[in-house]
Amino acid sequence: MVSVAVQNELNVYESAEARFEVAAKKLGLEEGLYKYMKYPNKEITVYIPVAMDSGHLEVFIGYRVHHSIVRGPCKGGIRFAPDVTLDEVRALAAWMTWKCAVVNIPFGGAKGGVICDPSKLSNGEVERITRRYTAELSEWIGPERDVPAPDLGTNEQTMAWVMDTYSMHVRHTTTAVVTGKPFELGGSRGRKEATGRGCQIVCDKALTRLGRKRENTRVIVQGFGNVGSMAALLMYQAGYRIVGVADIHGALYNEKGFDIAALLDWVHGQHRPLPDFPAGGARLSTHDVLFQPCEILLPAAIENQLTSQNAHRVQALILCEGANGPTTAPADAVLEKKGVFVIPDILANAGGVTVSYFEWVQDRQGFFWRESEVNERLQDVMENSFDEVVRYAETHGVNNRIASYMLAIDRVAFALKLRGIYA
Numbered sequence: 283m284v285s286v287a288v289q290n291e292l293n294v295y296e297s298a299e300a301r302f303e304v305a306a307k308k309l310g311l312e313e314g315l316y317k318y319m320k321y322p323n324k325e326i327t328v329y330i331p332v333a334m335d336s337g338h339l340e341v342f343i344g345y346r347v348h349h350s351i352v353r354g355p356c357k358g359g360i361r362f363a364p365d366v367t368l369d370e371v372r373a374l375a376a377w378m379t380w381k382c383a384v385v386n387i388p389f390g391g392a393k394g395g396v397i398c399d400p401s402k403l404s405n406g407e408v409e410r411i412t413r414r415y416t417a418e419l420s421e422w423i424g425p426e427r428d429v430p431a432p433d434l435g436t437n438e439q440t441m442a443w444v445m446d447t448y449s450m451h452v453r454h455t456t457t458a459v460v461t462g463k464p465f466e467l468g469g470s471r472g473r474k475e476a477t478g479r480g481c482q483i484v485c486d487k488a489l490t491r492l493g494r495k496r497e498n499t500r501v502i503v504q505g506f507g508n509v510g511s512m513a514a515l516l517m518y519q520a521g522y523r524i525v526g527v528a529d530i531h532g533a534l535y536n537e538k539g540f541d542i543a544a545l546l547d548w549v550h551g552q553h554r555p556l557p558d559f560p561a562g563g564a565r566l567s568t569h570d571v572l573f574q575p576c577e578i579l580l581p582a583a584i585e586n587q588l589t590s591q592n593a594h595r596v597q598a599l600i601l602c603e604g605a606n607g608p609t610t611a612p613a614d615a616v617l618e619k620k621g622v623f624v625i626p627d628i629l630a631n632a633g634g635v636t637v638s639y640f641e642w643v644q645d646r647q648g649f650f651w652r653e654s655e656v657n658e659r660l661q662d663v664m665e666n667s668f669d670e671v672v673r674y675a676e677t678h679g680v681n682n683r684i685a686s687y688m689l690a691i692d693r694v695a696f697a698l699k700l701r702g703i704y705a
């Protein structure tokens with residue numbers, strides 16, 4: 283049985299709140315501002331009736347939480363997963379506010395989710411869920427209001443359906459209503475690789491700080507979806523040695539390193555199970571691979587992977603959080619004591635929302651950039667944000683995670699004071 287303390291530790295909303303509390307206290311945030319930023323702006327629950335292929339009618343529950351519109355329209359992904367909860371969506375929405383503020387792009391935070399298991403639904407059923415969910419939210423989303431994007435269980439195709447449904451409602455094609463769209467519908471070059479590329483950029487920065495070289499750096503990546511596979515591929519191409527890989531089916535570990543281009547073809551090209559990769563190493567569970575020898579650990583799958591119960595087993599020097607919330611709040615202290623250099627999620631995986639911002643800008647201009655231009659701008663944003671977080675940590679004597687929250691909260695509070703409260 284899991285104890286109540288551990289259950290609370292695994293509640294991502296409590297994890298997000300715990301860090302917010304520490305950062306707000308360190309900043310000496312006045313009480314009114316603290317309350318304003320602690321709670322979401324708006325929470326919407328929708329009940330989505332869907333005609334299933336079998337002919338019966340099913341009702342799915344969906345959420346959209348707007349955490350903040352202080353610095354701009356709110357922005358955040360849509361998650362389709364069986365274990366979506368309102369608490370989780372709340373936490374993810376707040377993280378989006380802080381993430382956009384850390385990389386200093388003009389958005390607030392939102393998140394959405396539908397309780398469903400896309401792997402058990404037909405394409406047509408997923409499309410009908412997406413379209414009705416979008417229709418129910420059509421008053422609340424829009425290029426100037428709330429701009430969704432893909433997350434777990436959703437992808438470019440889902441965003442194309444959201445864009446089309448919204449456009450039908452407003453009677454004109456509105457590409458800027460979502461990001462992470464197919465390129466042919468106003469998507470940005472470089473968006474697919476952006477989150478993984480951002481992870482590589484901040485890992486490069488961390489290596490420089492620690493005086494290490496890519497060639498002598500072993501990396502373990504948990505998750506081989508959009509973020510994990512792209513981070514692994516780009517880091518492999520840049521000379522890192524990827525010694526551990528994992529997805530929901532299991533993990534492989536090999537000190538000699540994997541050919542990630544071949545693994546990508548195996549998993550995503552040939553649709554074969556990751557742990558059956560022929561040039562593989564030792565088979566491990568998706569969980570155990572986190573604790574194998576490496577210099578960089580890059581969790582890029584789901585939440586709550588490192589907890590107060592297991593964080594002492596991490597062997598890495600650097601933790602780069604590709605996923606949102608892979609580390610619980612109590613695990614932070616364990617990692618700090620071990621001296622692990624943490625690149626917190628709201629910085630490490632912000633490459634995705636940064637290029638989403640570029641996509642929104644390009645859609646609104648109707649003018650599309652070269653991939654090299656997207657990547658150069660992303661590099662600038664990630665490098666500057668890394669430097670700002672590390673500087674903040676040194677100046678205030680806090681760890682990188684609390685520094686990133688402080689930087690973000692400070693920016694949102696400043697904007698809020700300038701705007702004032704409409705009464």
Ligand code: NAD
Nearest residue numbers: 435477505506507508509529530568582583605606631634
């Ligand atoms: P995805 O659906 O493309 O891939 C998820 C990967 O995780 C898959 O390889 C899957 O097999 C694996 N996985 C799922 N459940 C697992 C489990 N229980 N144990 C181990 N592995 C498991 O999702 P994604 O877009 O790559 O997102 C991954 C994480 O990164 C999420 O936390 C997401 O919120 C975060 N994130 C994504 C983006 C983005 O641009 N896609 C941006 C920022 C943050």
